[in-house]
Amino acid sequence: MTIVKCAMAAMVVGAVLNTDAEAEKLYRGAPIKVLHVTGGCCHDYAAQSDLIPALIKARGDFKVDVIGPDWKAAKVKLAKADWAAGYDVIVYNICDAHNTDTTLIHNITKVHIEDATPAVMIHCALHSFHWNLGSDKKKYEGEEWVKVLGITSANHGPKAAITVKPVLKEHPIMKGLPATWTTPGGELYNSHEVLPTATPLAMGDNGNAKQGPQVCIWVNQCEQARVFGTSLGHHNTTMQEPVYGDMLVRGLLWACEKLK
Numbered sequence: 001m002t003i004v005k006c007a008m009a010a011m012v013v014g015a016v017l018n019t020d021a022e023a024e025k026l027y028r029g030a031p032i033k034v035l036h037v038t039g040g041c042c043h044d045y046a047a048q049s050d051l052i053p054a055l056i057k058a059r060g061d062f063k064v065d066v067i068g069p070d071w072k073a074a075k076v077k078l079a080k081a082d083w084a085a086g087y088d089v090i091v092y093n094i095c096d097a098h099n100t101d102t103t104l105i106h107n108i109t110k111v112h113i114e115d116a117t118p119a120v121m122i123h124c125a126l127h128s129f130h131w132n133l134g135s136d137k138k139k140y141e142g143e144e145w146v147k148v149l150g151i152t153s154a155n156h157g158p159k160a161a162i163t164v165k166p167v168l169k170e171h172p173i174m175k176g177l178p179a180t181w182t183t184p185g186g187e188l189y190n191s192h193e194v195l196p197t198a199t200p201l202a203m204g205d206n207g208n209a210k211q212g213p214q215v216c217i218w219v220n221q222c223e224q225a226r227v228f229g230t231s232l233g234h235h236n237t238t239m240q241e242p243v244y245g246d247m248l249v250r251g252l253l254w255a256c257e258k259l260k
């Protein structure tokens with residue numbers, strides 16, 4: 001069983017590298033030091049801890065280190081005072097909705113709120129670190145992680161493909177992406193509250209009239225830190241689409257003020 005799983009993981013990563021070999025180089029210059037923080041509930045972070053760094057590195061001069069996917073061990077590292085020292089941007093592909101360790105959450109968020117380090121938020125990062133804080137997980141009630149995110153989300157719709165429709169086509173991140181595209185699979189996160197500091201860039205629509213379109217790509221200005229976020233993700237197949245890598249790296253570069 002283990003051998004089969006490893007072989008499958010190798011195939012997944014191999015496929016990503018093959019696809020990304022032809023990816024457009026979006027940045028050339030002094031290497032941008034990226035820290036990918038990954039792990040937690042409900043997702044294939046074992047594969048994505050390779051997949052996300054691969055798609056970033058395929059698109060230019062990036063050095064990517066990883067904390068995770070062992071989430072228990074990752075949290076020990078994230079509790080250290082200098083966990084983010086020396087990195088230009090932190091990419092979170094995590095899922096820890098019920099965490100109420102405000103000391104840990106503060107140690108993570110101060111890197112952005114106080115130190116102005118750019119951040120990239122992927123998928124379940126949007127559900128993390130706020131559900132059991134405050135009285136209403138749909139509302140921003142001063143939770144530090146939500147301040148960094150710029151959006152609250154308390155749940156998501158059914159497993160279904162998501163059609164992505166830009167609402168701010170002229171934004172530098174969106175300029176390099178298709179007019180619309182559809183993910184192979186997905187689970188559309190509800191965007192319950194968009195903070196005044198956040199700007200929606202695209203809406204996702206899974207065809208479920210009851211749920212309706214939701215913000216699925218956005219940027220946030222968290223004090224002096226630029227934050228790029230997308231609720232798209234979940235499935236490895238979605239992340240392996242070239243447009244996903246392009247979107248993510250364009251957002252990452254924008255957050256670092258390096259997007260041309």
Ligand SMILES: [Zn+2]
Nearest residue numbers: 043124187234
């Ligand atoms: Zn998910």
